[in-house]
Amino acid sequence: MKPIRMYDSQISGNCYKVRLLMSHLGISVERIEVSVAAREKRRELLGHMNPAAKIPVLEFDDDSFMAESNAILWFLAQNTIYLTDDPFQQARVLGWMFFEQNNLEANIATARWWLTVKNVGDDYRDHLALRHEAGHQALTTLEGHLADREFLVDNRYSIADISLYAYTHVAPEGGFSLADYPLVRTWIDRVQQQPGYVPMFDEA
Amino acid sequence: MKPIRMYDSQISGNCYKVRLLMSHLGISVERIEVSVAAREKRRELLGHMNPAAKIPVLEFDDDSFMAESNAILWFLAQNTIYLTDDPFQQARVLGWMFFEQNNLEANIATARWWLTVKNVGDDYRDHLALRHEAGHQALTTLEGHLADREFLVDNRYSIADISLYAYTHVAPEGGFSLADYPLVRTWIDRVQQQPGYVPMFDEA
Numbered sequence: 001m002k003p004i005r006m007y008d009s010q011i012s013g014n015c016y017k018v019r020l021l022m023s024h025l026g027i028s029v030e031r032i033e034v035s036v037a038a039r040e041k042r043r044e045l046l047g048h049m050n051p052a053a054k055i056p057v058l059e060f061d062d063d064s065f066m067a068e069s070n071a072i073l074w075f076l077a078q079n080t081i082y083l084t085d086d087p088f089q090q091a092r093v094l095g096w097m098f099f100e101q102n103n104l105e106a107n108i109a110t111a112r113w114w115l116t117v118k119n120v121g122d123d124y125r126d127h128l129a130l131r132h133e134a135g136h137q138a139l140t141t142l143e144g145h146l147a148d149r150e151f152l153v154d155n156r157y158s159i160a161d162i163s164l165y166a167y168t169h170v171a172p173e174g175g176f177s178l179a180d181y182p183l184v185r186t187w188i189d190r191v192q193q194q195p196g197y198v199p200m201f202d203e204a
Numbered sequence: 205m206k207p208i209r210m211y212d213s214q215i216s217g218n219c220y221k222v223r224l225l226m227s228h229l230g231i232s233v234e235r236i237e238v239s240v241a242a243r244e245k246r247r248e249l250l251g252h253m254n255p256a257a258k259i260p261v262l263e264f265d266d267d268s269f270m271a272e273s274n275a276i277l278w279f280l281a282q283n284t285i286y287l288t289d290d291p292f293q294q295a296r297v298l299g300w301m302f303f304e305q306n307n308l309e310a311n312i313a314t315a316r317w318w319l320t321v322k323n324v325g326d327d328y329r330d331h332l333a334l335r336h337e338a339g340h341q342a343l344t345t346l347e348g349h350l351a352d353r354e355f356l357v358d359n360r361y362s363i364a365d366i367s368l369y370a371y372t373h374v375a376p377e378g379g380f381s382l383a384d385y386p387l388v389r390t391w392i393d394r395v396q397q398q399p400g401y402v403p404m405f406d407e408a
Contacts, residue, residue: 001292051349052303052342064292071299078291088205088268091279094298095272099256102305126330138256145255 003076005030005059007046011117012036013109013166014069015056016200020162021073024196025080029058036117069166070097073159082159092153096160099138100167107135108167112174121175132175139181142168146183150190157194165191170200207280209234209263211250215321216240217313217370218273219260220404224366225277228400229284233262240321273370274301277363286363296357300364303342304371311339312371316378325379336379343385346372350387354394361398369395374404 003022008015008031022029034042034055043053050057050067058072059065066072074094077083084090111131115121121128142164145152152160169188171178178185191197207226212219212235226233238246238259247257254261254271262276263269270276278298281287288294315335319325325332346368349356356364373392375382382389395401 052307052345066292066295066299068299068302070302071295074298075291075295087279087282088270091270091275094278095270095275098272098274098302098305101302102310103256106306106310127334130331141256 001064002061003027003029003058004061005032007032007034007049007055007057007059009034009036009055010201012055013105013170013200014054017069017162017166018056018058018072018076020166020198021076021082021159023198024082024162024194025076026196027076070094070101070159070163073097073163077159082157082162084154084156084158086154089154093158093160096152097163099141100163103134103138103141104164105167107131107138108171108174108176110174111135111176112167112170115175116173128175135171135174135176139168139171139176139178139184142187143181143183146187150187157191161187161191166200205268206265207231207233207262208265209236211236211238211253211259211261211263213238213240213259214405216259217309217374217404218258221273221366221370222260222262222276222280224370224402225280225286225363227402228286228366228398229280230400231280274298274305274363274367277301277367281363286361286366288358288360288362290358293358297362297364300356301367303345304367307338307342307345308368309371311335311342312375312378312380314378315339315380316371316374319379320377332379339375339378339380343372343375343380343382343388347385347387350391354391361395365391365395370404 006018006029034045046053046057049065052067054067056069056072057065057067066075083093111128114124114128149155151157152164165188168184210222210233238249250257250261253269256271258271260273260276261269261271270279287297315332318328318332353359355361356368369392372388
């Protein structure tokens with residue numbers, strides 16, 4: 001089973017996670033750029049592969065497919081240095097990735113969506129305040145966890161770091177200053193020094 | 205490594221998921237009931253085990269511990285009938301569990317929190333409207349996926365069903381009617397018929 005095609009978007013942190021891991025692993029696939037704004041079109045294009053019609057969706061050479069960025073990371077990282085094979089440590093990796101979807105992505109990506117992608121920040125002021133409060137709680141949790149370690153789990157770079165890095169490093173686009181999170185900023189630098197690292201946007 | 209103690213709350217769907225799987229598996233642990241409302245106290249009690257200070261947290265007989273409900277499900281279900289050992293199908297199980305944290309729990313649990321737990325629905329009317337819209341999208345996705353299957357993945361009851369069941373079956377407490385989701389209601393019945401099923405609240 002070889003991944004051959006990804007339904008992708010350059011501005012999506014969820015898609016970027018998968019692109020970053022694939023770059024580390026030397027996997028290259030055809031990338032189909034999907035508009036994240038046109039929801040109905042997306043349902044038509046992706047619905048049979050992903051009932052939630054979210055991107056990324058990864059297609060394989062046997063016509064099978066897989067949705068949900070963190071599930072894709074977990075699958076592609078099997079038997080690589082980016083995921084321990086110890087079930088207990090692997091559960092901790094997954095734990096951070098569930099935290100990412102529930103506490104970090106849900107707040108930072110949503111605020112970034114309103115502020116930077118849709119440019120409707122003024123209409124969503126109250127909603128933004130709530131997402132900022134909860135997003136800062138998530139960043140505070142991350143900062144605290146990094147107090148005595150270089151990477152999130154088992155002191156090695158893993159898909160947990162890749163997952164949380166994606167939206168954390170663009171948090172300022174959601175109106176989150178990272179000034180009060182020095183350990184998070186150092187960790188961001190550390191991720192960017194990993195072999196095979198690629199930025200979110202393709203270089204021109 | 206044997207689970208011995210869980211930091212728990214009867215009203216938390218995230219805790220309930222773990223209690224339900226443990227009941228299926230015949231695992232019993234000491235349950236420490238934690239107030240979900242008193243956040244600061246929770247940080248004091250749980251912070252060293254879970255930097256996000258969320259429940260559930262499961263403690264093992266070697267003093268190790270694990271946070272994040274879906275990560276705990278994944279760990280406890282290893283080598284049981286509640287989780288396939290095929291990596292591709294297992295990634296699909298995880299995919300639904302990430303969907304749960306991002307699209308379902310984040311909306312249904314939050315609405316339920318404001319309406320039923322904190323009883324502050326009137327102050328959060330605009331916020332509720334947004335959570336209801338997104339939560340109904342998640343329920344519509346679930347309904348569509350159940351059109352031609354009995355369980356979420358691989359046509360067998362798994363931790364994906366357990367995970368999504370927890371907040372779906374109490375969605376009405378978050379102001380979500382399930383009237384328009386007949387397949388979801390049938391699936392709820394199906395989950396309740398599984399051997400070892402226990403309800404969310406202990407029977408008096």
